Amino acid sequence: MAIRPRGRKRSLSKKVSSFNMWMDQVYQVRAIMEATGAVKDAPVIRELLDEALGARRRKALGITDSEEPPGQGTAETLHTLQTLLLRLIKHEDLLLRNQRVGTKLLLETFVEARTGRALAWEELIERPLMQKGRTKQDLTNYFDMKTRYAKEHAVELLEKIKTEEAESR
Secondary structure, eight states: OOOOOTTOOOOOOSOOOOOOOOHHHHHHHHHHHHHHTOSOHHHHHHHHHHHHHHHHHHHHHTOOOSSOOTTOOHHHHHHHHHHHHHHHHHHHHHHHHHHHHHHHHHHHHHHHHHHHHHHHIIIIIIHHHHHTTOOHHHHHHHHHHHHHHHHHHHHHHHHHHHHHHHHHO
């Protein structure tokens, strides 16, 4: 169900939904009608239904009202806040540990990849080309050029991923 922007007119449904209210609800609707000066009960009931559906949506999303529950004093509120903050700190600590482990694994992967690349370069490319008369400086420049191309490609890929991530939010 799409949520309409505020200020737009809403159309009434042709479906008639008659229901029986409890007596206390009838009295409450009448009291609201008297307080607001409404003549008919249907608009009041529609407004109450909107409020209830909005509250249910907020509850499903985990959004609570900022009002504190009845009977909860300042000390209880502070205790609740302290408990929530301690949970948050514990959660953040676990996240940081996981990030450190991930970073170490990523670093190890980079070291292995760089070592493997350098070894393959020396054994498969550099030696045969040096035997054919190429200089060490030419081969170093060629290796650095290929490294630069790989870095540029990685940066482009990272930017593409960031763009896709931003668009998906």
